[in-house]
Amino acid sequence: MILQLAFVLTAIIVGARLGGIGLGVMGGVGLAILTFGFGLQPTAPPIDVMLMIAAVISAASCMQAAGGLDYMVKLAEKLLRKNPSHVTILSPIVTYLFTFVAGTGHVAYSVLPVIAEVATETKIRPERPLGIAVIASQQAITASPISAATVALLGLLAGFDITLFDILKITIPATIIGVLAGAFFSMRVGKELVDDPEYQKRIAEGLIKEHKVTIKDVQNKRHALVSVLIFILATIFIVFFGSFEGMRPSFLIDGEIVTLGMSSIIEIVMLSAAALILLFTKTDGLKATQGSVFPAGMQAVIAIFGIAWMGDTFLQGNMGELTQSIEGFVREMPWLFGIALFIMSILLYSQAATVRALMPLGIALGISPYMLIAMFPAVNGYFFIPNYPTVVAAINFDRTGTTKIGKYVLNHSFMMPGIVSTVVAIVLGLLFIQIY
Known part of the structure; x- marks a missing residue:
């Protein structure tokens, strides 16, 4: 088993270094080694999760093509510019809402330059709002009803x-x-901008000049608004059907009443939403595949295809040995599983892939489903190593040099806001499951 685990971890690390679809295809290599080299029987690939992500990404891509995301960014820009002194608190709220609505953190890219500019103009250290804004866009994944990670967790816990x-x-x-705890913590991060040596150095060298970030105007505001409304209504439908099982369609099959599963509902609703957006806004379907959301989403599909399939196969093939060796520890200290989720998310760079790879083990170990939900935010650990695209983008957008990767790599601008937000979310989750 140790040798198999070594190959699995090697596939994950190499795949993460390759970037893009590298994680998914290296999962395929790892699966090939497990199957042909060690004789493990492959489990079923995570088709439902992949199709749900594809459906959600289709709708989000159509909304972007219709100008919906640009419309949302314009609203965010107005909010931030009207309240520049509160940029450290408002920025994470904005990126959280963007991700919550769209189901993907990649929509945060568009608003990061606005955050950086507003902070610089107000002489607020840009590191403060940018760091927590990126973290908020990650945390919202575990709260969004249509994110791949939430959908994957729902599928795994459906039997409970x-x-x-x-x-x-x-x-x-x-x-x-x-996130708010992380934002309040961020308000005290670093020196004030005017006292920062790097900022003073760049001012002296003339590197920081008047720079106006311009968000492109929405060509057709009515179409953009329609696309946003359709997408939000689709999300509300999903939450409704996901919360009230009795309202879902049911069918008589072999003398038994079978209720339509949430995976099918999400796929049907989101594909329909994508079609309605294209029809009502007269948007070219090809344009939907050319934005930033579609390729990012498809990368997630490939990642889950390879990594989750490899992870499932490894876990099922070694489930007896794994549960026997760690069951005692986990039963005495179930919070240790949260640390495992955090570490795995650092390696996988994906909340959904982490859920699909590790949550089945938690279920097999007998951890309470509600305990697993409370520890769900632990899958947001990929800020730990500062090379995720939104992290790199935030660093590049900060012209003052305050948002940075430190000398020791891990002492970067996103570490403490990320740790604070994640720990507070998990602790509160553990508290809430006692209350509800």
């Missing part, structure tokens, strides 16, 4: 009569308060 509302009633308040 866990509804979408059961997950959201814990993760939404826990992550929001966690």
Whole structure:
């Protein structure tokens, strides 16, 4: 088993270094070694999760093509420019809402340059709002009803009569308060901008000049608004059906009443939303594949295809040995599983892939489904190593040099806001499952 684990971890590390679809295809290599080299029987690939992500990404891509995301960024820009002194608190709220609505953190890219400019103009250290804004866009993944990670967790816990509302009633308040805690912590990070040596150096060298970030105007505001409304309505439908199982369509099959599963509902609703956006806004379907959301989403699909399939195969092939060796520890200290989720997310760079790879082990170990929900925000650990695209983008958008990777790599601008937000969210989640 140790040798198999070594090959699995090697595939993950090499795949992460390759970037893009590298993680997914290296998962395929790892699966090939497990199957042909060690004789493990491959499990079923995570088709439902992949199709759900594809459906959500289709709708989000159509909304972007119709100008919906640009419309949302314009609203965010107005909010931040009207309240520049509160940029450190408002920025994470904005990126959290963007991700919560769209189901992907990649929508945060568009608003990062606005955050950096507003902070610089107000002489607020840009590191403060940028760091927590990036973290908020990650935390919201575990609260969004249509994110790949939430959908994957719902699918795994469906056998325990866990509804979408059961997950959201814990993760939404826990992550929001966690993000706000991170924001208040960030308000004291570093020196004031005017006292920062790097900023003073860049001013002296003439590197920081008047720079106006311009957000492109929405060509057709009505179409953009329609696309946003359709997408939000689709999300509300999903939350409704996920929370009230009795309202879902049911069918008589072999004398038994079978209720339509949430995976099928998400796929149907989101594909329909994508079609309605294209029809009502007269948007070219090809344009939807050319934005930033579609390729990012498809990378997630490939990542889950390879990595989750490899992880499932390894876990199922070694489940007896794994549970026997760590069951005692986990039963005495179930919070240790949260640390495992955090570490795995650092390696996988994906909340959804982490859920699919590790949550089945938690279920097999007998950890309470509600305990797993409380520890769900632990999958947001990929800020730990500062090479995720939104992290790199935030560093590049800060012309003052305050948002940075430190001398020792791990002492970067996102570490403490990320740790604070994640720990607070998990602690609150553990508290909420005792209350509800």
